[in-house]
Amino acid sequence: MTKEELLLKKRFIELSSLAFHKNVPTFTDFLNLNEQNIFYSISKELYTSRFEAYGGYETAERQMIAFIPDAFCCDRMSLYPIRVIKIEPLNKKYADVLIHRDYLGAIINLGIDRSKIGDILVKENEAFLFCHERMTDYLIEQITRIKHTSVRAALASQSIFHYEPQYKILKGSVATNRIDSVLTICCATSRSQAVEYIMTKKVFINGKLIESNSESLKENDIISVRGIGKFVFSGVLSETKKGKIYIEIKKFV
Secondary structure (H helix, E strand, O other), rough: HHHHHHHHHHHHHHHHHHEEEEEEEEEOOOOOOOHHHHHHHHHHOOOOOOEEEEEOOOOOOOOEEEEEOOOOOOHHHHHHOOOEEEEEEEEEEHHOOHHHHHHHHHHOOOOOOOHHEEEEEEOOEEEEEEEEEHHHHHHHHHOOOOOOOOEEEEEEEOOOOOOOOOEEEEEEEEOEEEEEHHHHHHHHOOOOEEEEEEEHHOOOEEEEEOOOOOOOOOOOOOOOOOOOOOEEEEEEEEEEOOOOOOEEEEEEE
């Protein structure tokens, strides 16, 4: 591990110890896929085995880890220090077409630590930003312009927030449900390139780094390929006469 990774590991253990000894829930900041993988790799070293990951909605990529005392009981929505901010143009008629990179760039330019920011969901001409609750007021006050578009930012109610991911359906025949085979459908690439993605540590299944091309997939596993996208393995639809399997993949769009 690098120095930064060792410090992160130490922080995970400290948070689990605090939850265990003080009997209070503790939380990490938002973790990217690499950081989530570090967490899962040291989970047996924690003081408590009760923990869960959440990013504000079910399929979030950037997630917080909560360390929860055994006797503690609380619903997830009120447990996590996560808030949702809705960003929309003041005048939709004259608004730029904004993409994820535009929103993220404007937020990072405010000098905010990336670990305090979760996913940004862009839906047509508006976006939903997940952030640490301590950053809410500052972000609402400071987010007034994205590129050339004047915008308003306001707290969105998490109790009524609903996100239905949009998918593109991919189907194809492969020899096996191993990750290297499935990636040829996900990424529309060759098996050798799929193996290259794995060897260069770009592939994650359910937040865990995959370093072996022999890893098998189960129905509804979430596959993330850095720089390519995120996918859901829907499962095997049928078996061909030549012994191959016909699979379905959902690609997040």
